[in-house]
Amino acid sequence: MKNIFCVYYLGLLFLLPAVDEGAGSAFASGSPFSVMKDSLSVKPVVGVDDGLTDTLYQSLPEVMVSAFNTSRRLLDAPGAVSMIGLRLIERESPVTLLPLLNHTPGVFAHSGTLNTSRITIRGVGARVPYATGKIRAYFNQIPLTNGSGISIVEHIDPAVIERIELTKGPASSVYGAGLGGTINITARQPSLRTNGVSGNFEVGSFGLMRNGLTLDTGLQELDISLSYNRVRSDGFRDNNTYRRDVLTSVVQWKPSAATAITGLVAISDMKGGIPSSIDSVLFVTKPAAAAANWKKTEGYEDVALLLAGVSGTHWLNERLSVDMSLYTTIHQEHEMRPFDVLYEDRYSGGTRLKTNYFITHGQVAWHLMAGGELFLETFNYKNYENIGGVGVQGALISNNRDHIRHLNVFAQSDIELSILNVSLGLNLNTSNTDYQDLFQADQIDRSANYNPGLILSPRLGANIRFLPGQAVFFSASHGFSPVSLSETLTPDGFVNLDILPETSWSFEAGLRGNLYNNRLYYDLSVFEMHVNNLLVAERVGPDAWVGRNAGASRHQGVEAEMHIYLVRDKGIRINTAPWWHLAEVSVYPVLTYSNFVFTDFMDYGIDFSGNQIPGVPSLVASSTAFIQINAGLYMNAQYRFVGDMAMNDLNNRYTDAYQLFNLTVGYKASLKQWRLDAYVGFNNLFDEHYASMILVNAPSFGGASPRYYYPGMPRNIRSGLRVSYSF
Numbered sequence: 001m002k003n004i005f006c007v008y009y010l011g012l013l014f015l016l017p018a019v020d021e022g023a024g025s026a027f028a029s030g031s032p033f034s035v036m037k038d039s040l041s042v043k044p045v046v047g048v049d050d051g052l053t054d055t056l057y058q059s060l061p062e063v064m065v066s067a068f069n070t071s072r073r074l075l076d077a078p079g080a081v082s083m084i085g086l087r088l089i090e091r092e093s094p095v096t097l098l099p100l101l102n103h104t105p106g107v108f109a110h111s112g113t114l115n116t117s118r119i120t121i122r123g124v125g126a127r128v129p130y131a132t133g134k135i136r137a138y139f140n141q142i143p144l145t146n147g148s149g150i151s152i153v154e155h156i157d158p159a160v161i162e163r164i165e166l167t168k169g170p171a172s173s174v175y176g177a178g179l180g181g182t183i184n185i186t187a188r189q190p191s192l193r194t195n196g197v198s199g200n201f202e203v204g205s206f207g208l209m210r211n212g213l214t215l216d217t218g219l220q221e222l223d224i225s226l227s228y229n230r231v232r233s234d235g236f237r238d239n240n241t242y243r244r245d246v247l248t249s250v251v252q253w254k255p256s257a258a259t260a261i262t263g264l265v266a267i268s269d270m271k272g273g274i275p276s277s278i279d280s281v282l283f284v285t286k287p288a289a290a291a292a293n294w295k296k297t298e299g300y301e302d303v304a305l306l307l308a309g310v311s312g313t314h315w316l317n318e319r320l321s322v323d324m325s326l327y328t329t330i331h332q333e334h335e336m337r338p339f340d341v342l343y344e345d346r347y348s349g350g351t352r353l354k355t356n357y358f359i360t361h362g363q364v365a366w367h368l369m370a371g372g373e374l375f376l377e378t379f380n381y382k383n384y385e386n387i388g389g390v391g392v393q394g395a396l397i398s399n400n401r402d403h404i405r406h407l408n409v410f411a412q413s414d415i416e417l418s419i420l421n422v423s424l425g426l427n428l429n430t431s432n433t434d435y436q437d438l439f440q441a442d443q444i445d446r447s448a449n450y451n452p453g454l455i456l457s458p459r460l461g462a463n464i465r466f467l468p469g470q471a472v473f474f475s476a477s478h479g480f481s482p483v484s485l486s487e488t489l490t491p492d493g494f495v496n497l498d499i500l501p502e503t504s505w506s507f508e509a510g511l512r513g514n515l516y517n518n519r520l521y522y523d524l525s526v527f528e529m530h531v532n533n534l535l536v537a538e539r540v541g542p543d544a545w546v547g548r549n550a551g552a553s554r555h556q557g558v559e560a561e562m563h564i565y566l567v568r569d570k571g572i573r574i575n576t577a578p579w580w581h582l583a584e585v586s587v588y589p590v591l592t593y594s595n596f597v598f599t600d601f602m603d604y605g606i607d608f609s610g611n612q613i614p615g616v617p618s619l620v621a622s623s624t625a626f627i628q629i630n631a632g633l634y635m636n637a638q639y640r641f642v643g644d645m646a647m648n649d650l651n652n653r654y655t656d657a658y659q660l661f662n663l664t665v666g667y668k669a670s671l672k673q674w675r676l677d678a679y680v681g682f683n684n685l686f687d688e689h690y691a692s693m694i695l696v697n698a699p700s701f702g703g704a705s706p707r708y709y710y711p712g713m714p715r716n717i718r719s720g721l722r723v724s725y726s727f
Contacts, residue, residue: 066184067167068423068461069354069369069412078423078461079171079475080106080508080525082561084164086188088588091626091636091664093202093720095210095231097158101183102640103624105525105559105592106168108616110693112710114233114242115272115301117154118615118693121168122529123555123596124180124481124504126615127536127696134481134502136178139185140250140264142309142327146346147377147404147433148484152331153183155268155305157229157246159200159212162188168559169506169527170479171459179481179504179531187264190216190225191252196673196726204681204718207234223252236713237275238290239298244270258315266307274299274337277695279705287689287711293338297391306330311352323354323371341384341393348377365416372409379404382439399439402485406431423461430454433485435495448495450488455480455501470513473525479504487535500533500549521563529555536603551601553613557594564588569630579631589623603649611651615696619643632669638662642690647708648697658690658712677722687715 063074067081074083082104092100098109098117108126110118120126125134128150137144137151145151165184193216202210212229226249233242251263275290276299282289289295309327316322328349335342354371379402385394412425430453437446461475481502488499510525536550567585596613612618621641628634640660647653666679692712700706 065165067165067182068171069410069425070367070414070423072421075469075471075512075514076421076463076465078421078463078473079477080168080473080510080527080559082106082166082168082523084166086162088624089158089161089164092158094158095208095233096154097156097161097164097185098154100158100164101166102620103588103590103622104166105523105561105590106527106557106594107166108592108620110615110710112277112693113235113237113240113272113275114231114244115154115270115303116274116693116710119151119153119183120616121166121180122527122557123553123594123613123616124529124531126596126613129695133484134178135180135183137183137185139266139307140187140262140309141311141325141352142264142307142329143348143350143375144183144185144307146331147348147375147379147402147406148486149482150484151183152305153185155244155246155270155303156185156266157212157227157231157244157248159214159229160187160225160227160246160248160250160266162186162192168525169475169508169529170457170477170504171461171475171506179479179502187248187250188225188227189252189262190218190223190250191254193223193225194726196724198722198724200720200722202718202720205716206236206713207232208716208718209233210720221254225250235273235275236716237288237711239273239275239295239300240290242270242272244268244272259312261310261312263310264307266305268303268305270305271300271302274301274335277693277698277707277710279707280709281705283691283709283711287709287714291707293389297336297338297386297389299336299338299391301333301335303334304330304332319358321356323352323356325352327351336386336391338386338389340386340397343380343382343384345380346377348375350375363418367414367416368412369414370411372407375404375406377404378402396439399437401436401438403434403436404431405433406482419465421463423459425459427457427459428454429457429480429482431482435485446493446495448497450483450485450495450497450499452483452499452501455503467513469515470511472509472511474509476505476507479506481535483535496548499535502531502533502535504529504531506530519565519568522561524558524560526558527556530599531555534598534601550603551609552599553597553601554599555594555596555613557592557596560589560591562587562589579629581630582627583630584626584628586626587623588625590621592620594618598649601649606650608649611649612646614646614648614651615694617643617645617655617657628668632667634666634668636664636666645694647694653708655691655694658688659686660688660690660712661685673726675724675726678720680717680719682715682717684713684715688712689714 064071065074065077065081065083067077068079084100096114098111101107101109106122108120119132121135132151133149135151137153139156144153163186167182169181170179195217197215199213209232214227216225229246231244235241246268248266253261274294276294278289278291307329309325311325313321313323331346333344352373354369357368359366382399383397385397387394407430408427410427414423433450435448457478459477463471463473465471483499483501488496490496506529508525508527512523514521531553533549534551534553536548564587567582569583596616598608598611601608623639625637642658644654644657662683663685664679664681669676690712691709693710694708698706698708
């Protein structure tokens with residue numbers, strides 16, 4: 001381990017350029033790099049209808065994103081990135097953040113229940129059963145992706161989120177060259193919020209009850225936010241109850257003009273019933289039913305999660321800054337399943353360090369950075385008998401431990417010219433899994449060590465501002481997906497050391513810009529990705545999966561989004577205009593068209609080459625319209641179309657296309673320090689019957705029909721009240 005740390009920090013010193021104190025300021029006027037230092041003292045932007053930070057109320061090209069290692073304007077980003085801002089989060093106010101992600105082109109989020117989901121980006125991760133895999137996720141720089149490559153975002157309450165950045169494709173080396181992309185979640189920053197207290201209460205169909213309380217306060221250089229949020233639901237299906245309690249605290253400390261430190265602690269306690277998937281007959285005749293075996297055992301998962309981390313930025317001078325973070329996570333899970341009782345304990349921690357060096361000469365700005373991330377995890381998991389499948393724990397049947405290590409070292413160079421910025425990056429990854437078989441009743445020790453070797457991932461991106469407010473971008477990048485130990489196991493439970501990580505090359509180009517005096521922002525991109533060493537997870541038992549490299553796939557697509565402000569009153573006449581005066585009329589259309597196919601895929605003598613990759617629709621279109629009048633009345637309407645999708649590799653089963661319509665109406669008012677927001681929401685207004693998630697390649701055991709379907713919720717209503725007081 002000492003050798004790892006030595007290589008890590010010596011590599012940074014070697015890559016870090018020498019500091020030239022005699023040179024001029026690194027922050028030339030108009031350079032996008034100048035915002036990095038200014039961000040330590042950024043001021044809130046106040047919207048006309050609330051006192052909160054509202055990034056979407058700015059001209060969207062002026063919104064800052066941190067994708068590709070550099071804080072820069074969204075317009076200048078050299079690659080495909082989408083941002084979900086605070087205004088959209090507050091208008092949606094979902095129970096989990098999954099519905100928010102479905103507003104992003106190229107992203108498709110399945111939601112079987114509140115505690116069962118799968119997120120895909122550009123088709124990557126579509127064939128992972130029951131979970132989100134092959135993409136990276138972070139919350140205030142704390143990994144939400146565990147050592148097995150599974151990202152769990154459902155425990156983060158949307159009420160504490162300020163923004164979500166989605167980098168699509170293998171493009172963000174500071175977080176590792178993820179195969180599908182990166183979800184970067186930022187908690188609400190207390191330094192950008194008015195001191196005060198706010199609360200919310202909501203009730204809805206199927207026993208839904210939500211409440212929360214948030215305190216924001218600041219003392220000179222120290223700002224603190226403390227938030228508690230609770231969710232309860234009976235669910236519309238059998239064995240579908242859900243409970244989640246989340247306590248989140250964010251602390252920001254600015255001890256000097258050159259230093260900013262942020263700390264986060266999030267504690268989540270969740271217990272959710274598991275109705276599981278059902279077959280086609282029940283899906284049509286009785287969608288509220290649970291799978292018989294899961295109902296019999298009263299299956300559930302009970303999860304306790306702790307996230308804690310601290311990150312800081314320090315400017316040594318106008319040229320040189322250092323970003324560093326330390327984090328730890330504790331994830332404990334108990335799951336009652338028809339075939340066994342599972343216990344999982346994960347203890348992980350790590351550090352990330354990045355150095356930044358800036359040079360300017362005339363109209364040329366040069367940003368050099370180097371850094372690394374070290375992730376360590378101990379994963380204990382064991383299984384017990386479920387006697388008779390009725391939820392009675394029996395004898396121990398397996399006991400295992402993994403020691404997992406991932407190390408990323410990266411370097412990047414960004415050059416900014418008058419109308420052009422070019423980004424060149426390189427990521428080096430090494431990982432190791434030490435598997436220990438602690439249960440050897442059969443006198444066979446299956447312990448092993450898996451190390452796929454070094455993986456080198458380069459990236460080249462460019463952005464050209466060919467007209468004022470208009471830009472074109474290009475990128476080419478390499479990515480990979482670490483192999484989890486479960487994907488390497490043979491049917492006899494031994495580690496297959498010949499399994500290789502999935503790797504990809506991705507190419508993309510796009511246009512983005514704003515028109516009509518910032519009333520219309522558009523973003524259009526096209527991409528092609530080639531994935532090699534495709535991992536196939538074959539189910540050989542109720543909870544037994546075997547992985548093997550079986551071929552390659554090609555992912556092609558077009559992604560488009562627009563933000564259109566037909567009316568946008570910035571508050572100049574808000575106090576004098578008549579009550580019926582339109583304060584805002586905005587539309588947010590999104591379109592994704594994709595063609596994801598196997599290009600070389602043989603599985604047990606069957607050639608699937610040319611077939612569509614299951615679990616992702618070829619066409620997804622949505623639009624959100626928001627209207628607000630001066631009196632405080634507002635309406636938020638959402639339409640979403642999802643095309644059919646293949647459910648298995650053979651492509652002989654497809655889902656039906658469906659359309660959803662959601663509507664929220666409400667009233668906002670303010671009096672001195674008080675603000676109020678009362679609303680009523682109607683989800684699935686026309687009671688569409690659809691599958692909100694499918695189990696790809698659902699197996700069939702004992703002659704039973706395969707259980708492909710997780711039914712979506714029927715029409716449901718919710719109403720709520722949000723109140724805040726500023727002091």
